[in-house]
Amino acid sequence: MRPYSATLWNEIEAAPPDEARRVQDRQVREQIAYLAAHSAFYRAKFTEHGVDPDAVRGTDDLAGLPFTEKQELRDSLAAHPPLGSHVAAEPDEIVQIQASSGTTGSPSYVGLTAGDVQVWCELGARALYANGFRPGDRLLHGFGMSKGFVGGLPVVQIAQYMGIVDIPVGAEAGAERLLRVAADQAPNALIGTPHFLAYLAEQAPAIVGRPARELNVRTISVGGEPGGGMPTVRENLEALWGATSREMLGGTDIACTYWGECAEAAGMHFLSPDLMVAELIDPDTGDRVEPVEGASGELVYTALQRRASPLLRFRTRDHVVVTGTDCRCGRTGYKVRCVGRTDDMLIVRGINVFPSAVKDLVNGMRPEATGEMRIRPDFDGHSTQKPLPVVVEHAAGLDAERQEALRRTVFDRVRSALNISTTVELVPEGTLKRPDHVKVALVERLSS
Structure with a gap:
C-alpha cells in the first residue's frame, strides 16, 4: 500500500x-x-x-x-x-x-x-x-x-x-x-x-x-x-x-x-x-x-x-x-x-477525579519528584468523603526540608487544579514498580 x-x-x-x-x-x-x-x-x-x-x-x-x-x-x-x-x-x-x-x-x-x-x-x-x-x-x-x-x-x-x-x-x-x-x-x-x-x-x-x-x-x-x-x-x-x-x-x-x-x-x-x-x-x-x-x-x-x-x-x-x-x-x-x-474514575467529595489528571500534575514536579505516583484508596468502591490518599516518589538525595516542601506542593497543586484534598505520602526513588509490558496501574487497592 x-x-x-x-x-x-x-x-x-x-x-x-x-x-x-x-x-x-x-x-x-x-x-x-x-x-x-x-x-x-x-x-x-x-x-x-x-x-x-x-x-x-x-x-x-x-x-x-x-x-x-x-x-x-x-x-x-x-x-x-x-x-x-x-x-x-x-x-x-x-x-x-x-x-x-x-x-x-x-x-x-x-x-x-x-x-x-x-x-x-x-x-x-x-x-x-x-x-x-x-x-x-x-x-x-x-x-x-x-x-x-x-x-x-x-x-x-x-x-x-x-x-x-x-x-x-x-x-x-x-x-x-x-x-x-x-x-x-x-x-x-x-x-x-x-x-x-x-x-x-x-x-x-x-x-x-x-x-x-x-x-x-x-x-x-x-x-x-x-x-x-x-x-x-x-x-x-x-x-x-x-x-x-x-x-x-x-x-x-x-x-x-x-x-x-x-x-x-x-x-x-x-x-x-x-x-x-x-x-x-x-x-x-x-x-x-x-x-x-x-x-x-x-x-x-x-x-x-x-x-x-x-x-x-x-x-x-x-x-x-x-x-x-x-x-x-x-x-x-x-x-x-x-x-x-469512566469505570476508573474516582469521586472525591462529589468531584470526579481521573487518576491520569493527578499523574499529570505530579509529572510537572520534576526534578524534586520522579513523576511516579499511585493512588491508594482507603475506601471501597469509587466514592469517598475523605481526602484522597496519594503516594509520590521523591528524587534521590532530597533532604527532609525539600521533601516537606514537595509534600506541600503536591497537596496545593492538586487542590488548586482538581479542587480536592489529598493525604500525601512521599517514598524514596525506586520504591514504586516501574512500567513494563503491563499497563501502569495508577490506582492500587491494597489487600485488607
Whole structure:
C-alpha cells in the first residue's frame, strides 16, 4: 500500500463532512443487514428491543439502537465457546484470534477474517501515519508481544502493510534487550506505552553508555494507557528521546488502533468514517453528545465492514474530551484527548477525579519528584468523603526540608487544579514498580 499524500494515508481523512457522512451511512446500512443475516447475538438483541434492521438507514438511526456492553460479550463467550454467539463468520473464514488482557477474568477473544485483518491494518495505518510513521522506517516494537495482545502481532501487520520494518522485540524482553537492539539496529521509530518508553530512555545511559536521544529515534507513537497526550508526558518523552511523540488510541474489541494525533499535537483525529462509527455519549444517561470543542463523554463504537466479531454501539468506558473540530493538517475528523476510563474514575467529595489528571500534575514536579505516583484508596468502591490518599516518589538525595516542601506542593497543586484534598505520602526513588509490558496501574487497592 502507498499513502495518499505526504500528510494523509487515505483521502477519506480529509473528506468534507457531508461526503464522509454519505459513505458512513451506506456502510451502516450494509453492516446492519449483515448482522441481521449472520449474527445470532444481534438478531436476538434486535428482537428483544423491537428493532427493525430495515428501518436503520444511516448513522443517525443508531441512537435508537441498544448498546452492547462488555459483560454481554463475556457472557456470550462463556455460553458459546470459543468465540461466542456474536461471531458472525464461518469457522473456516477465521484466520486470526486476538485476546484482551483479561485483567478482570478470562480474556475476551476476538476473531478476524482475512478481510477483518485488512481493515485493522488500514485503520492502524491511518493512525500511525498521522503520528509520523512513514514507509521505509525501522520500528522498534515496545508493546507487549505475548498473550495475544493487540499491541503485538497486529502492530507488526500494520507496519508491514505500511512498508515499515518492524523489529518485534517486545516489552517483555526488558529494558536491557530493547536498548541494546536500539543501539545495534538504530531504528528511527518507536512504539509503546508512554510511561514504559520514558522508563526505557532513563535506563539508556547505564545500559548502552549514551542517552536515548543519541539512539537515532525520529518519531514515537504512544498508546495503551491514558496520558500520552498530556504536555508533561509528551515533553518528557521528547526531551529524553530527541524525537517527536504523538498519541494514538485503540482497543481489542474494535481494532488495534484507530485514532491518531497529527503533527499539530492537539488531540487524536477520528480518521475512518468508512470503517467505523464513533459516537460520544453521556456515560450516565446514554444520550448522545455532540462532538464540539470542549465536549466530553464516553466513546461508543460501531464497527463497519466487520465480519468475524462485529460490534454494534459498543460501550468502551473510555472517557474523552473533544479538543477541536478542524485542523491545519487538513483532516476533517474531530479530535479528542483520552483522560481515563469512566469505570476508573474516582469521586472525591462529589468531584470526579481521573487518576491520569493527578499523574499529570505530579509529572510537572520534576526534578524534586520522579513523576511516579499511585493512588491508594482507603475506601471501597469509587466514592469517598475523605481526602484522597496519594503516594509520590521523591528524587534521590532530597533532604527532609525539600521533601516537606514537595509534600506541600503536591497537596496545593492538586487542590488548586482538581479542587480536592489529598493525604500525601512521599517514598524514596525506586520504591514504586516501574512500567513494563503491563499497563501502569495508577490506582492500587491494597489487600485488607
